[in-house]
Amino acid sequence: MGEAHAAGGAPVLDLATAPGARPFIHQLLIRIAAAVRAQRATLSRLDGEWVVIEGSFDEAGEPASLGQRWAITSPAFRRMLATGEPTVATYDLASLPPEFAQQLAGVRHTVTVPLALEGEVFGTIAVSRRGDHPFQEVDLRILRDLSGVAVLALRNATLLARAEIAADELRSSEERFRLLVEGVKDYAIFMLDETGRVTTWNQGAERIKGYRAREIIGRSFAAFYPPEAVAAGRPAYGLSVAEREGRFEEEGWRIRKDGSRFWASVLITALRDEGGRLRGFAKVTRDITERKRMQDRTAILERMKSEFLNLASHELRTPVSLMLGYLSLFEEGDLGELNAGGRRAVEVLRRQARELNTLVEQMLEAARMQEGNLALHREEVDLRQAAIAAADWIRGAAGPDHQLILLAPEQPLVVSADRRRLTTILHGLLDNAVKYSPQGGEVICEVSSSDGRAQVKIQDHGLGMEPVQLDQLFRPFGRIVTEHTADIDGAGLGLYLARELARLHEGEIAVESNAGEGSTFTLSLPLVPRGATVGADRAGQTG
Numbered sequence: 376m377g378e379a380h381a382a383g384g385a386p387v388l389d390l391a392t393a394p395g396a397r398p399f400i401h402q403l404l405i406r407i408a409a410a411v412r413a414q415r416a417t418l419s420r421l422d423g424e425w426v427v428i429e430g431s432f433d434e435a436g437e438p439a440s441l442g443q444r445w446a447i448t449s450p451a452f453r454r455m456l457a458t459g460e461p462t463v464a465t466y467d468l469a470s471l472p473p474e475f476a477q478q479l480a481g482v483r484h485t486v487t488v489p490l491a492l493e494g495e496v497f498g499t500i501a502v503s504r505r506g507d508h509p510f511q512e513v514d515l516r517i518l519r520d521l522s523g524v525a526v527l528a529l530r531n532a533t534l535l536a537r538a539e540i541a542a543d544e545l546r547s548s549e550e551r552f553r554l555l556v557e558g559v560k561d562y563a564i565f566m567l568d569e570t571g572r573v574t575t576w577n578q579g580a581e582r583i584k585g586y587r588a589r590e591i592i593g594r595s596f597a598a599f600y601p602p603e604a605v606a607a608g609r610p611a612y613g614l615s616v617a618e619r620e621g622r623f624e625e626e627g628w629r630i631r632k633d634g635s636r637f638w639a640s641v642l643i644t645a646l647r648d649e650g651g652r653l654r655g656f657a658k659v660t661r662d663i664t665e666r667k668r669m670q671d672r673t674a675i676l677e678r679m680k681s682e683f684l685n686l687a688s689h690e691l692r693t694p695v696s697l698m699l700g701y702l703s704l705f706e707e708g709d710l711g712e713l714n715a716g717g718r719r720a721v722e723v724l725r726r727q728a729r730e731l732n733t734l735v736e737q738m739l740e741a742a743r744m745q746e747g748n749l750a751l752h753r754e755e756v757d758l759r760q761a762a763i764a765a766a767d768w769i770r771g772a773a774g775p776d777h778q779l780i781l782l783a784p785e786q787p788l789v790v791s792a793d794r795r796r797l798t799t800i801l802h803g804l805l806d807n808a809v810k811y812s813p814q815g816g817e818v819i820c821e822v823s824s825s826d827g828r829a830q831v832k833i834q835d836h837g838l839g840m841e842p843v844q845l846d847q848l849f850r851p852f853g854r855i856v857t858e859h860t861a862d863i864d865g866a867g868l869g870l871y872l873a874r875e876l877a878r879l880h881e882g883e884i885a886v887e888s889n890a891g892e893g894s895t896f897t898l899s900l901p902l903v904p905r906g907a908t909v910g911a912d913r914a915g916q917t918g
């Protein structure tokens with residue numbers, strides 16, 4: 376078994392090849408990741424001017440390769456080694472080169488903590504999160520405390536591989552870990568035996584659940600579940616999933632000692648020895664009742680908004696229809712002849728009434744969408760012809776300074792679609808391109824196909840927007856109001872409906888934009904395979 380030497384001359388075992396060391400480090404990394412709600416944890420050692428990965432855990436099942444090494448070239452990494460202070464990094468995956476983004480494996484936030492022994496840094500431990508949840512100060516405090524445990528664990532694993540581990544060092548490591556866990560107050564962190572009985576208890580558990588250690592140790596953790604959850608077998612189910620899959624995570628109601636309920640985020644991790652035998656479970660619980668209340672309030676507001684859409688659109692539909700009817704009577708002379716001024720006024724009124732009617736139809740469609748009552752009546756539609764018809768329609772709404780360019784292939788591009796809803800999508804995209812190009816210019820509508828999908832790309836050279844604003848476009852009433860767009864008509868429903876309708880057709884709408892450079896929207900729909908049949912389906916169901 377080979378050895379390397381650290382800068383100070385102390386021998387460091389190559390743990391990547393040491394028998395018995397991998398399970399030990401892996402279990403430690405699982406505990407550390409669980410302690411700070413990280414999805415990835417990696418333990419590395421220093422080998423001169425190189426960093427070598429000695430252990431890695433990833434809940435997605437793709438940890439870093441053991442034994443992988445890279446040269447220390449980063450100034451930030453050298454500064455961390457010199458100061459002994461952790462480094463915190465946040466990555467914008469969209470802005471990174473593809474090869475670097477692939478190496479990060481989806482990681483957004485990382486904390487790296489140097490591991491020092493007797494004043495000498497000889498390793499690091501890094502924890503990472505994939506979601507947009509930055510590490511907080513409490514996480515850094517936990518990691519600082521755990522770094523001492525990790526340092527001892529790394530040394531103890533080396534000694535274990537050499538058959539020279541000392542019992543007092545192991546007890547010291549366990550004691551420090553116990554003190555760390557007991558000191559955490561924002562999380563209930565405790566251990567269960569194989570049957571689900573509580574074996575340890577920390578201050579966070581006492582604060583959240585109300586039990587003192589002497590009151591709960593030895594009792595089943597089912598005491599924390601509401602009666603209906605116990606009757607349904609939820610405690611046993613959580614342990615069985617954790618034993619089978621390594622972890623179990625859920626949110627749900629839990630019971631305090633005084634009988635009050637709180638909404639909890641729960642993580643149960645199975646703990647196994649080096650032989651793979653189940654030794655118990657680690658359980659982490661957090662009280663997220665306030666977040667649950669906010670989510671419930673948001674859901675109520677969304678429901679109220681949906682009800683408003685439904686009510687308002689139905690109440691407006693009749694008067695708008697009457698307005699259009701009377702305007703037709705005026706135009707046809709049934710209510711008397713109009714002079715030139717009257718005819719111009721009727722033309723303006725009809726245009727405004729049609730826009731109001733479009734808004735009413737959008738509100739009705741949005742209400743149906745949110746209630747799941749939107750039925751699609753599919754048929755085979757030539758997307759090329761649909762785009763040509765939509766382009767002819769938008770020419771009537773475009774100003775004299777707009778130039779619409781249509782590029783379409785000669786052969787049909789057949790998709791399975793609700794013809795009326797497909798028209799709504801195309802009208803919405805073209806109308807958006809014209810409205811947000813107030814100075815005119817080219818609007819290019821290009822129809823094409825590739826990889827079994829048909830596309831309609833609509834490009835304008837108008838106002839554009841910042842990339843960070845793009846997600847807002849497809850929310851209900853998600854208009855982006857600036858000094859340049861405040862006077863542009865629209866309620867913010869057109870693009871929302873366009874994307875949702877596209878998704879009901881197994882399609883998608885992508886957008887690219889930069890402020891002052893215009894925008895490009897691309898509708899993508901699956902082409903109909905030869906011999907396939909189409910029919911009606913309902914929103915939320917597969918057709």
